[in-house]
Amino acid sequence: MRRVLARTNPLALMWIGVAALLGSFAVRDLPSAVAAATGWALAGLLVLPSWRYPVACLALCGVSAGLVAYSAWRLGNPDHAPVAALRILVLAWPGAVVVAFVDLSDLGDELAQRLHLPDRPVAAFVASLQRVSGFGVTLQQVLRARRVRGAGPHGPASAVRHAGSVTFAMLAAALRDAGRTSIAMDARGFATATRRTWAQGVPWTVRDTAVVVVATLLALVPVVARVLT
Amino acid sequence: MRVDPGERVMLLGPSGAGKSTLLHALVGALGTTLSGDLTGTVEVGGVLGFVPQAPGDAVVAERIGRDVAFGPENRALARPEIWARVDRALADVGLTYGREHPTSALSGGELQRLALAGALAVEPDVLLLDEPTSMLDPDHAASVREAVRRTVAARGATLLVVEHRMGPWLDLVDRVLVLGRDGALLADVSPDVLVSDHGEAMGRLGLWMPGLPAPTPLEVDPRLVAPASRATSVVAQDLVVDLTSRSMRGVARTRALDGVHARLDPGRLAAVTGPSGAGKSTLLAALGGLLVPTSGTVSPSRHRLRSRELAAQVGWASQVPEHGFVAATVREEVALTAGRTGRTVDVDALLDVVSLGALASTHPFRLSGGEQRRVSMLTAVAHRPEVVLLDEPTVGQDRDTWAAVVGLALAAAGEGAVVAAATHDADVVDLAAERVEVAP
CATH class of the missing domain: 3.40.50.300 (P-loop containing nucleotide triphosphate hydrolases)
Incomplete structure (x- = not known):
């Protein structure tokens, strides 16, 4: 059960995010908000293989949720504050979590072959996202080099400067990386490819259909809750 | 400078002479992706294969199979042909992990071989290699040279290779171009003539001429x-x-x-x-x-x-x-x-x-x-x-x-x-x- 998402078609995974977004529009009162949030949380408990990343997503979404709740409270609508906060969590958290399960090559295959988006932009999009995932290795090297060169953080103020410096280094690395990768891509026929084929097909399984159905049902939970209450 | 189809050329020169810049000119990157002042023109015909100097630059996918498949996909090949080329290229460069191995888990030398596999898989008419074996052990370097030799021979492809340690490559090329420290073309000769007539001069220029003993390490204060x-x-x-x-x-x-x-x-x-x-x-x-x-x-x-x-x-x-x-x-x-x-x-x-x-x-x-x-x-x-x-x-x-x-x-x-x-x-x-x- 906990391997389901790792084996799910990228489009089905993206539907989870879209369904959560659409479902959040139906969150209008406390019962529908609690029902929707509970539904997604239970689904997460059943299928997520680990909790470190989902909890990190929850924390980040929680910042937005907290700010929206605070705004509602400051604007004289304290009863609506928890509803607004839960709506933000329902809107953002499921999509933020499932995006980590998307296989980039498979996503490119789906976008080009099933959705028939233009080949070249899709290939470029997938290659650029792949470079983003490689930033982890670059970041490790940048941090390692700075630490051994005495340029690591050594206090709160220097930690802020260090973060800024590392961010700038990563930005510079990303820009230089992009240029060199585009040279390498063009030299492998990308520059002149007016049409291209794809090395893998786009299988759709019963599991993918089931994921879409469950996500749709979860999106409908706040609607049902409002009808029942 | 003119390189005819099927010629196999080695480009030599001291560090900083502009060898990589010349390869970048041939792949069409100067004045587009790489900015700077550019005069003159470059014309290249046929399908290009390019292995850049920095091994990680060519990676475009998370798994090595899909990465090597990128070139054949761009050539709009049928799926069975794509995978046949991928498997052949990976075997040629000695990457035996399998198609699903993550590219993020490869070492510098392995990334170098992956980049070469990506270039070989397009079955290029012009193969441009920028120090393709600089981070490889002798066995892997030999297998890479053999893969290049096979590809070039099978297709009659044009080869332009930059490598400081020229010795093992000399019997694979039939022409040598030497750039000076200022980037000007100093010599355009056959490998035999380079070794027999220019050995000492090229050694003074800092080139790793075969037969010359390793330099004496500099006395540093x-x-x-x-x-x-x-x-x-x-x-x-x-x-x-x-x-x-x-x-x-x-x-x-x-x-x-x-x-x-x-x-x-x-x-x-x-x-x-x-x-x-x-x-x-x-x-x-x-x-x-x-x-x-x-x-x-x-x-x-x-x-x-x-x-x-x-x-x-x-x-x-x-x-x-x-x-x-x-x-x-x-x-x-x-x-x-x-x-x-x-x-x-x-x-x-x-x-x-x-x-x-x-x-x-x-x-x-x-x-x-x-x-x-x-x-x-x-x-x-x-x-x-x-x-x-x-x-x-x-x-x-x-x-x-x-x-x-x-x-x-x-x-x-x-x-x-x-x-x-x-x-x-x-x-x-x-x-x-x-x-x-x-x-x-």
Whole structure:
């Protein structure tokens, strides 16, 4: 059960995010908000293989949720504050979590072959996202080099400067990386490819259909809750 | 300059002569992706295959199968043909992990072979190779050359290869172009004529002419690199390091080191050797306290030291020099760690040793690959640490700069530092007092 998402078609995974977004529009009162949030949380408990990343997503979404709740409270609508906060969590958290399960090559295959988006932009999009995932290795090297060169953080103020410096280094690395990768891509026929084929097909399984159905049902939970209450 | 279809050309020149720039011109990157002043024109016909100097630049997919498939996909080939080419190219370069292996788990040498596989898979009419074997052990380098030979022979492809260690390539090419330090074309001859008539002149230019003995390491003023503190041996026992690539789709663990024992003593240059992908870079990082071992011990243990404490003891030249650059000029880069550790440094003298005095005010990112590696070398020794760890320090160096780089390492060792270099360079291995062999 906990391997389901790792084996799910990228489009089905993206539907989870879209369904959560659409479902959040139906969150209008406390019962529908609690029902929707509970539904997604239970689904997460059943299928997520680990909790470190989902909890990190929850924390980040929680910042937005907290700010929206605070705004509602400051604007004289304290009863609506928890509803607004839960709506933000329902809107953002499921999509933020499932995006980590998307296989980039498979996503490119789906976008080009099933959705028939233009080949070249899709290939470029997938290659650029792949470079983003490689930033982890670059970041490790940048941090390692700075630490051994005495340029690591050594206090709160220097930690802020260090973060800024590392961010700038990563930005510079990303820009230089992009240029060199585009040279390498063009030299492998990308520059002149007016049409291209794809090395893998786009299988759709019963599991993918089931994921879409469950996500749709979860999106409908706040609607049902409002009808029942 | 004109290269006809089917010609096999080697492009030579000292470090910084513009060899990579010429290849970039041929792939059409100058004036588009790479900015600068450009005059003249370049015309290239046929399908291109290009292996860039920095091994990671060509990676476009998360798994090696899809990465190699990128070129055949661009040529709109049918799926069975794509995978036949992918499997053939991977076998040709000796990458045996299988199509699903993550590209993020490959070493520098393995990335070099992956880039070549990507170029071979398009079955190019023109194959451009920028130091394709510089980070490979002799066996893998030989298999890569054989793969290039087969591809070129099978298709009658044009070959243009840049490689400092020209010897093993000379019987594969039928023409040699030599660039001078100013980027001008100095010679356009056959390999036989190059060796028989131009050997000494090319040796003086710094080229690695076959038959010439390795240069004598430069005598470096020991005060420039003498350790500021007394060094002690670095000992690794039963060292295990797992590199983890974590995502929600799963955790990919690659065992980089498995039960390694190593000992580095003060006053001796140790060569860390082994096939590409064996874990040499990982071992250096573990010995220097740059990563936390999965199990086993490193003594003295430095991985908990704060940044400046570590910097005072350890100097490290990364395999990818750009990742270590912090400053806006070469001069500031060389002085930085000494400033952080409260030590004095004679930047001008050090820059002169490695022939970078004229580039002191240049941004490190604007240097050639070989020049960047020399700056990285200086950043590892300039603050006079007791442990100096060098990752492929001689890649991309001509004879003169090689002598300077090796001279710095030997001088540091001579003054009592622990010095280790991960390398495939047989001349460095010959000079080393110790050899640490890392098994794959």
